Amino acid sequence: MIYLDNAATTKMKDSVIEAMLPYFSETFGNASSTYTSAGQAARKALTEARGKVASAIGAEEKEIFFTSGGSEADNWAIKGVALKNKDKGNHIITTTVEHHAVLHTCEFLEKQGFKVTYVPVDEFGMVNPKDIENAITDETILVSVMFANNEIGTINPIKEIGAICREKGVCFHTDAVQAAGAVPIDVKEMNIDLLSLSAHKFHGPKGVGALYIRRGVKLENLLHGGAQELGRRATTENVAGIVGMAQALAEAVDGMAEKTKKLVKLRDRIIDGILETVPYTRLNGHRTERLPNNTSFCFRYIEGESLLLSLDMMGYVVSSGSACTSGSLDPSHVLLGIGLPHEIAHGSLRASLSEFTTEEEIDSFINAVGPIVQRLRDMSPLYEGVEGKE
Amino acid sequence: MYSEKVMDHFSNPRNVGEIADANAVGTVGNAKCGDIMKIYMKIENDIITDVKFKTFGCGAAVATSSMATELVKGKTVDEALQLTNKAVVEALEGLPPAKLHCSVLAEEAIKAAIQDYYDKSGIEKKIECSGDCAHCHAHHE
Numbered sequence: 001m002i003y004l005d006n007a008a009t010t011k012m013k014d015s016v017i018e019a020m021l022p023y024f025s026e027t028f029g030n031a032s033s034t035y036t037s038a039g040q041a042a043r044k045a046l047t048e049a050r051g052k053v054a055s056a057i058g059a060e061e062k063e064i065f066f067t068s069g070g071s072e073a074d075n076w077a078i079k080g081v082a083l084k085n086k087d088k089g090n091h092i093i094t095t096t097v098e099h100h101a102v103l104h105t106c107e108f109l110e111k112q113g114f115k116v117t118y119v120p121v122d123e124f125g126m127v128n129p130k131d132i133e134n135a136i137t138d139e140t141i142l143v144s145v146m147f148a149n150n151e152i153g154t155i156n157p158i159k160e161i162g163a164i165c166r167e168k169g170v171c172f173h174t175d176a177v178q179a180a181g182a183v184p185i186d187v188k189e190m191n192i193d194l195l196s197l198s199a200h201k202f203h204g205p206k207g208v209g210a211l212y213i214r215r216g217v218k219l220e221n222l223l224h225g226g227a228q229e230l231g232r233r234a235t236t237e238n239v240a241g242i243v244g245m246a247q248a249l250a251e252a253v254d255g256m257a258e259k260t261k262k263l264v265k266l267r268d269r270i271i272d273g274i275l276e277t278v279p280y281t282r283l284n285g286h287r288t289e290r291l292p293n294n295t296s297f298c299f300r301y302i303e304g305e306s307l308l309l310s311l312d313m314m315g316y317v318v319s320s321g322s323a324c325t326s327g328s329l330d331p332s333h334v335l336l337g338i339g340l341p342h343e344i345a346h347g348s349l350r351a352s353l354s355e356f357t358t359e360e361e362i363d364s365f366i367n368a369v370g371p372i373v374q375r376l377r378d379m380s381p382l383y384e385g386v387e388g389k390e
Numbered sequence: 391m392y393s394e395k396v397m398d399h400f401s402n403p404r405n406v407g408e409i410a411d412a413n414a415v416g417t418v419g420n421a422k423c424g425d426i427m428k429i430y431m432k433i434e435n436d437i438i439t440d441v442k443f444k445t446f447g448c449g450a451a452v453a454t455s456s457m458a459t460e461l462v463k464g465k466t467v468d469e470a471l472q473l474t475n476k477a478v479v480e481a482l483e484g485l486p487p488a489k490l491h492c493s494v495l496a497e498e499a500i501k502a503a504i505q506d507y508y509d510k511s512g513i514e515k516k517i518e519c520s521g522d523c524a525h526c527h528a529h530h531e
């Protein structure tokens with residue numbers, strides 16, 4: 001199997017699994033039972049993990065709050081700020097191409113009476129900071145703009161948006177689930193108030209993530225109960241998962257520049273290889289301002305799910321934003337958000353790499369795509385009469 | 391998520407292609423919704439002697455087109471009109487619920503081709519479609 005779906009999830013590293021193992025067996029104590037040595041060992045592990053995650057993004061240890069994943073972090077940030085500030089204003093700004101964890105949360109809040117502005121993006125999927133600035137009103141209590149897009153990999157000018165929000169005194173959240181461990185993040189320098197993380201995107205375990213909450217930022221709790229996570233999120237800590245997350249993130253940011261160089265080379269090899277060998281194909285997202293591991297294409301005249309299935313049968317694991325794979329009648333909101341017509345958006349394919357991806361795998365993939373696309377085109381009524389007309 | 395039969399018909403679709411001298415051609419679906427089926431038939435003495443298809447769509451769309459053409463090949467026009475989407479689904483050993491509309495599309499594509507045959511050969515008959523246009527988005531040609 002050649003796994004090119006690392007934007008969906010990644011394989012855990014052996015070193016991460018190893019770091020976690022003791023917390024399933026010897027060190028199984030409850031981190032809140034601080035009077036017992038078993039509890040203390042777990043607590044110490046939590047503190048260390050918090051410190052590691054904090055330093056990976058330029059935060060302080062006490063600003064990291066572990067969650068059950070990226071979705072919870074997004075929900076907490078947005079609902080938490082909205083509920084806390086509903087006396088100050090009822091307006092939230094986000095973009096049309098966010099992950100559903102953000103979009104569906106905003107839609108939920110709209111039903112509760114909040115107003116949400118969905119700022120559009122350009123043809124590359126990038127947000128213009130000016131558009132954010134222009135959307136801010138006296139009622140605005142939160143701006144949420146993703147750091148990097150999960151489908152098309154485009155990286156947003158987060159620092160500029162952060163500066164605008166800071167100047168206007170509006171809380172700024174960014175979903176950095178795809179960006180963390182892949183591109184440098186410094187929450188202080190970038191003026192970020194809230195930032196979502198998810199461990200399984202950087203070779204950590206599934207079901208664990210974190211929300212960075214800048215010191216002084218006020219938001220309501222989502223989970224009420226015990227006093228875990230400094231009293232801000234109840235439930236007995238997932239010590240093993242948290243330790244695994246911290247280990248994985250520390251490893252991801254260690255030597256990032258080197259790894260990025262290698263990944264960008266592989267990424268561009270796919271992009272160039274596919275665009276050169278497969279006609280009637282477009283690259284989705286920005287050519288350079290994109291995640292080092294993301295490639296996304298639309299192949300005209302064919303539908304993404306049949307492409308995905310064909311590749312899967314040959315052992316290549318990728319993903320698509322076609323309607324058939326999104327489980328709705330419409331193709332991905334991200335592809336529509338960058339202005340693609342439905343019929344082109346249906347033919348999308350995302351191949352996302354990891355540091356485990358090799359050049360041989362890339363070349364094998366590139367060689368496989370062309371013939372499969374051609375087979376499907378030969379079957380497609382839309383392709384009739386197209387051939388040779390370019 | 392697909393049955394083995396669906397995967398078989400998706401990876402080795404039967405009857406793909408066009409028929410140069412077809413006397414019945416039907417197209418249903420639209421590109422916006424992500425599936426189009428085009429059926430070509432050669433009908434001689436009321437018998438479907440040849441049938442081919444071209445499909446733009448997901449795995450289920452390809453597999454249902456393939457199966458539907460298999461089921462009507464060699465049949466009389468009236469027999470082909472009896473084909474239901476349920477029969478296509480059963481022959482494929484099931485489809486995921488979200489993909490049932492593909493089988494409706496296949497049934498409608500067969501009917502659209504036969505309607506074309508009626509129209510071209512001066513037979514004054516109108517085939518009732520299932521009426522479920524939200525499913526098949528047929529443009530009755």
Ligand SMILES: Cc1ncc(COP(=O)(O)O)c(C=O)c1O
Pocket residue numbers: 007008068069070071072074099101146148149150175177178197198199200207208209
């Ligand atoms: C941008 C983005 N945000 C949020 C999530 C959700 O993360 P999780 O699966 O940890 O809930 C994902 C992953 O699917 C993502 O890519």
